[in-house]
Amino acid sequence: MVEVIGFGLAGACVALQLQRAGCEVRVVDDGGEGSSHVAAGLVNPVAGRNFEPSWEVADAWKIALPFYQSLGEDLFHSVPILRLWFDEKDRLKFERKRELVKPWIDGVTDEGVLWSEGGWLDCPKFLTVAREEFLKNGGELKEAPQGGAQIWCAGAAGLIRGDFPGVEHRSAKGEILTVRIPGWREDRILNRAGWLIPIGGDLYRVGATYDWDHLESGPTEEGRSKVEAILQTFTDRYYEVVDHVAGIRPIIDRSKPVVRFQEGKGWMFNGLGSKGVIYAPRVGLEMVSRFG
């Protein structure tokens, strides 16, 4: 029996992959709303200002996409991403990096570059569906650890508590708004300093802030103003805020997942940073090779 502690993106991927490989798995979750409950689920193969592909993104996504699709066709929404130019210098930077990011270029216009293979995962729905499959296939779900071989997937809560001594972290709080923009019809994900994701109807998710100094939970007025400022870089249309959420990204080494073993404690899988959707299924599979 393997005990997986925490059922966010990390724990759900590990628990399901182990179970599918034939292991007996028990999940322990304290019911806390970790960052997977608020994540926008954005998958951007070339995130950031410098036109650098995300670390090993092609390999990780080859595992992640079929994994999500195996749980339901409506979990991952494939949507083109328009990375808007900041200015002429930015456009020239892209030209210098063009060869490196060629696999993801879907078009280049005066507005920006269009990336393929982007989209968003409905993270709350993924957690629900993953839990249903886990229980349906005989998985055990408990509120407190029972012991045995343990894999700690406790996210930022575990890093802040120092579950594994000596693991330094740079976790960052983030805030996101959901806004209604009547009649806009923008159907691409927009990205420059921040992002905007069309999620259906007149609704868009916009984010996100980064705050390394205030790791207490909950949305703030300051966070809301910052996200509204991001929104206004994309459109000057009328909008109405319909939801505002906050969470803490578990960051150890940028967004590279970290797996550690500590005698007497067990395994740790943490540090998914801002890219949990891309990397969690691959690390889940790696855990199968350790336990399977």
Ligand SMILES: Cc1cc2nc3c(=O)[nH]c(=O)nc-3n(C[C@H](O)[C@H](O)[C@H](O)COP(=O)(O)OP(=O)(O)OC[C@H]3O[C@@H](n4cnc5c(N)ncnc54)[C@H](O)[C@@H]3O)c2cc1C
């Ligand atoms: C504002 C924001 C926006 C984001 N946007 C994106 C995005 O667009 N794309 C993307 O890929 N990523 C995004 N992320 C990052 C993503 O949320 C994380 O990478 C990922 O969710 C981390 O998953 P996790 O399972 O490691 O942690 P968590 O989701 O925090 O899950 C850990 C779970 O463990 C439980 N737990 C903790 N301690 C214990 C214990 N002792 N016993 C039992 N249970 C315990 C917690 O309650 C929680 O349920 C975003 C994050 C934030 C905050």
